[in-house]
Amino acid sequence: MTFLNGIMLLGLIGVSIPIIIHILNRRRARMVDWGAMHFLESSLASRNRRILIEEIILMVIRCSLLALLAFALARPFLKAGKLLPGTGGDAQDLAIVIDASLSMTLETDGSSNFQRAIDEAHQLVRSCRSGDAVSIVLAGPVAQPILPAPISDRDEIHESLDKLTPAGGSMRVLEAINTAMETLSAGTNPAKRIVLITDAQDVGWDLSASKRWDFLAEAVDAMPIKPIVIVRTLDVPEKWRNVSATGMNFSRTVVGTDRTVKITATIANTGEGSVHPEAVELTIDGKTAERETIGAIAEGASASVVFEHQFASPGPHVVSVRIACDDDLSGDNETARVVNVLQTLKVLIVEGNSSTEPFKSDADYIYLATALPDENAKPGSTLISPTVVSAADISSAKRFSDYAVVVLADVPRLPAPKAKELGDFVAKGGGLLIAPGEKANRDFYNNWKASDGKRLAGCRFVNIRAGSRTGQNDETFTRIATGKINHPAMMLLADQAENNLRSAHINRHWVLEADEKEKTVSLGALLDNGLPWLVQRKDARGVVLTLAAPLDLKFTHLPLRECFVPLVHELVHYLAVPAQPEMNILPGRQFVYTIPDETLSGSETEAEVADPAGRRTAVRLRKQDKHRQVNYSLTARPGVYRLILPNGDDDAKGVPFVVLGDPDESKLDLLSDDDYDRADKFIPLTRAQNLGELTAAIAGGVPGSEIWRHIALIILALLIAEIVTTRLIAQKRKMHLAEPIAFGADRNTVRPKEVSA
Amino acid sequence: MSLLDGEALAKMQRLELIARGVVEGFISGRHKSPYKGFSVEFAEHREYVPGDNIRDLDWRVFGRSDRYYIKQYIEETNLRSLILLDASGSMKYTGDLAAKHNGELLSKFQYARMLAASLGHLMIHQQDAVGLATFDTSLRRYIPARSRASHLRVILAELAATEPGAETSVAKIFHDLADRVRRRGLIVIISDLFDNVDEILKSLHHFRYRRHEVLLLHVMAEEELTFPFDRWSVFKNLERSGHHIPLDPLSLRSEYLGKVRNFIRRLEIGCGQMNIDYVQMSTKQNFDIALAHYLAQRMSRAR
Incomplete structure (x- = not known):
């Protein structure tokens, strides 16, 4: 026997209720000084035994009533077939x-x-x-x-x-x-x-x-x-024709309006026989941007179509690739992504030492690499917008959250409050690049704790060491081991044939000892001598990258190499990614979007999300720090969703985001x-x-069958028995007949004359 | 009077006050002083027959009708009353439903005592002789009947000093008293009569046998008549210390009421047969009913 609602068996405790009531009644008996004891005793003598029996019978009935009630509520289930008649197949x-x-x-x-x-x-x-x-x-x-x-x-x-x-x-x-x-x-x-x-x-x-x-x-x-x-x-069907747009890749992770981005769409033939789609279209926000024709795709094969597109305006854009082809499954002929195009990527460069002489400041090279290469270029045409501040003057940088990435260029140490602020900045998704030089204070970096209490840099600064190889002019140096690069931000430079990273001499470098026990810490690149060149530590949301050398000429000639500009760009882009909202999410995941300050007037508390079928759901705008955030989790359906803000001018558009489908579904x-x-x-x-x-x-x-109905019948029978017993006892005790005795003035008024007669 | 301490004296005076209040209120409220000048109460006219006292001739009637008529007067006989007050333990019972005096609930005994005091006062006031006997298991105190006004004080002092005590043994006492009180008179019994009903009736019969008029004031508390208890209670015997019965009153109520009803019924019948004036007094009632009965009794005797 099992119980479908076993917790109700606790109700068996209820059996004790009548007993407890009885005991309490006896306990709380009140004392009565009584004169007419004579009558009481004689009444008791004739009734005592009977009363006891009556009470026992009633108590047994009441206790078993409660016990059976608890038992029935626990819904006992007899597995052994139909033991009892009348249970013809339960619902x-x-x-x-x-x-x-x-x-x-x-x-x-x-x-x-x-x-x-x-x-x-x-x-x-x-x-x-x-x-x-x-x-x-x-x-x-x-x-x-x-x-x-x-x-x-x-x-x-x-x-x-x-x-x-x-x-x-x-x-x-x-x-x-x-x-x-x-x-x-x-x-x-x-x-x-x-x-x-x-x-x-x-x-x-x-x-x-x-x-x-x-x-x-x-x-x-x-x-x-x-x-x-x-x-x-x-x-x-055994035979079917199908092409599907299985994926879309972008050549850069952070997209600005400054240059073109390569969009690679993958098209697969998952049906029977070869297909020849008419064309592949790239649409941006619903407008066709480009149309390419492709050749036939063999059964089981896939093809890539590359589009180049330069976004005209910043903000989130729906990029979708559609295959014009009449096949059996049309739902997978189009795939979409949302790209959040940035106006600017703000970078704060903190330099350890500034100088009025050109190229003597610690941040000069990084600044050059990130800032406008051409004075004639129109403003806004570059994505990265660097700001330089000296370490001594760091308090002038009011809010780190205004920037996507912070670079510490040979900064000796930071004041404790600023160091903590920077730790919080990383925890919330900011990127931090540490490039220590000879001024860097070892103890400061080694004791700099992130918001979770772990070492922020993810590595211990040991000492500065010279390279072991000897070249011309007794120069000692080492090189970056391009063959051992596994950090995505440096992949572009891994190919020796394409660039000259390998040629850069690293004369001196910090010996970094990565905290390898931490899962969040990884080595991105090594030097020839096997020591780390790039250490990555992932914080709560953001990333900290630590290089073994400063990005100026004091330790290395790297800034003079052609590869320096792409290296800095790649690192900055990589660091900027976590701060970007995730606009393409997996089904079931939560869409989290922080609304830019200027879009809302301030008092709105609700927005709406339109799902791919066009149904709208209200979402709450939650205060997060000073911004407002949307958390939306009803992402069960793949497709393009739109977050419609209450005062959005173009409410048809809203902020788009995409819930990704599953390319395997097409097979x-x-x-x-x-x-x-x-x-x-x-x-x-x-x-x-x-x-x-x-x-x-x-x-x-x-x-098997449930037997609570039978128990319910027994309960009913017991209930009737209880009522009958109570009535019988009452009858026996003549409770209803026990009317008051007419005595004295209660009967009639006094009749003195009559009595005397 | 030096035998009485201050408290008892105060109590007695209180009793006297109460009794006077009750009696005066009763007389002035209820009747138009029917007994004023009762010593020479006119009864009837009768034709003169030789041998009659010539002093009794009504000359006015003679003047009007030229016949001799004798004026007859009621013979002034002093009523001798004896109040028997039950001072047993069971009389200590005080119900929640009892009448109140000065904000305090009256026990059966207090009630009976006031009743006795009021009756005594009234009797003395009527020039009757009053005696008092208090008893529980045995006769506690016996004060023979006197009609002097000062005798009232003796009775009141005794009443004030009496406190209820041991078990009741009504019948035996009554037999004793019936033997003891020689002169015919009115026996006023104030008691709850918690004893064997047959024995009681026998003893009452003894009084009647001695040609006493009997006024039986049966005092019961309201609770004893209705048994209104509904939760578990421990009943402590007022007459025997240490004796108590715990029980569920509801289970016993009808049985108990049956017994009480039977008891009262038998008393009623017994008294009726013996021509005893049986008056039921619940402690929630006023005393005047008792007084009215006494007066009725007295009148019947006077006739």
Whole structure:
């Protein structure tokens, strides 16, 4: 016997209530000084034994009444079949999980599998018995409980089914079954079934992730009555034509209006036979920017199309690539990304020492590398906008949060409050580049703690060492080991044939000892002598990069090499990325966007988000420091979303962001029988090949039955027994007859004459 | 009077005040002084027959009708009353529903005592002789009947000094007293009569046998009549210390009331048969009912 609602067994404590009341009554007995003891004693002598028996009977009835009530509320379930007559098949809770992935929109014979799934779900609901309750889960990349608790209202179920639309992306099976179980556990019927209607595409089944399947199997086992999982697989065409835009890459991570960006779109043929798309279009914010024709793509092959585009205005832009091709699955012919184009990337360069002489200040070279290369260029045409401040004068830099990146060029030390401020700046997503020279104070850097208490730089400054190799003029030097570069910001310079980073002599350098035990710390590049050149530490959100040498001529001639400008740019761009809002997110992830100050007047507390289907949801604007932030998590559907701000002039546009789809969804690889067997080992699956099998699978009761109805009958009987007993006892005690005795003035007024007569 | 201490004296004076208040209020309120000049109460006219006292001839009637008529007067007989006051432990009972005096609930005994004082006062006031006997298990005190006005003080002092004590033993005492009181008179019994009802009736019969008129003032508290308790209670015996019964009153109520009802019924019937004036006094009632009964009794005797 199991209990479906075991917590209610705690109610058994209630059995003690009548006993406690009895004891309390006796305890709280009041003292009565009594004169008419004579009558009391004689009454007691004749009644005492009877009273005791009556009380025991009543107490037993009341206690067992409470005990059975608690027992019935705990919903005992007898697994061993139908021990008791009259329990003809208990009602069940049914969770209908509908695959809402992109592949379900594949049209065959005039309708899509998704539509068929809905139709079958309708049929299924019609074939349910009257007591059955149904919940619905729409299984896209995020499983959405449409009816989060099983309901019996048929009209509402049909209505909910009719409202469903495909979500796109791929179905996450584990998550879908888990969500279905959650909806079932909200139901009250003992028998539980999950019906999954899918096209059996293998994407999202994650059968290799056995730990996750084990976890789910444990959750299934943990349920009082194991749900039965029935998988209905819809047919898919054996032959189909499909091209899909599977991906899009940008040549730079931080995009400005200053120069062109390369956009590489990947196009794959995932269907049968070769296809020849008419063209591939690049659209920016819905306007066609470029159109390229490509050749035929062989079956299973993929092609890349490269577009070059220079954004005219800053701000978030929807970049989408569309393949003009008539194929079976049109949903994956277009893919979109949102690029947040920056006006300027503000960099604060803090120099240890400034000088009036040219190229004597510590920051001169970095400044040159980042600032305008050409005096005639019009303002705003460069992305990076550097500001130089000397370390002594650092307090003039009011807010670090105005900048995306801070560079410390051979800064000896910072005042403690500023150091802490800078740590907070990094924690919130700012980038910090440390380029220590001979002035750098070892103790300061070694003891500079980040906001989480760890060393901010991620490495220990040991000492300054000269290079070991000897060249002309007895120059000792070492070089950057270009072959061992693994930092993304330096990848561009890794190729010796393309640049001359290798030729740069590093005469002296700091010996950095990376805190390798920390997971957040990694070595980005090494020197020839095996010591670190670039140490990266990821803070809460931002990144700290520490170089082994300052970016001036005191330790190295690197600033004089051609590769210096790209190196500085790459590092700055890399550091600036975390501060940028993530505009392309995975399904189910939260979209976090800080609204620029100038866009809001100040009093608004709500904005709206329009999802790809055009439905609008209100979101709260939360105060975050001095800005306002939007947190939006209903990102179940892949596609372009728009955040519409209350006073936005162009409310049709808003701030776009993209929830990414799954490129694998375009491949129609089906689950094999082996795959089913593997899944079946974790969770027993019943397969239904057609609607008939499906309706048959949900018919029939579960072995075992709930017995609370029987207990309820016993309770009712006990209740009646209690009432009858109480009445009987009352009758015996003649409570209702115990009317007051007529005595003295209560009877009639005094009749002295009459008495005397 | 030196035997009385100050407190008892104060108590006595209080009693006298109460009694006077009760009696005067009763007389002036209820009746138009029917007994004024009762010593020469006119009864009727009768035709003269030889042998009658010529002094009794009504000459006015003779003047009007030329016949001899004798004026008859009621013989002035002094009523001798004896008040028997039950001072047993059970009389200590004070119910929540009892009448109040000076803001305090009256116990059955206090009530009975005031009753006795009021009756005594009234009797003396009527020139009747009053005696007092207090008892519990045994006769505690016996004051023979006197009609002097100063005798009232003796009775009141005794009443004030009496406190209820041990168990009741009504029947035995009554038998004793019935033997002891020789002259016919009015026996006023103030008691809760918590004793064997047969024995009580027998002893009352003894009084009647001795040709006493009996006025039985049966004092009961309201709680003893209704048993209104509804939660577990421990009933402590007022007559025997250390004796108590814990019980659920509801389970016993009808049984108890049945017994009490039966008890009262038997008293009623018994008294009726013996022509005893049986008056039920619940402590929530006023005393005047008792006084009215006394007066009625007295009138019947006078006739």
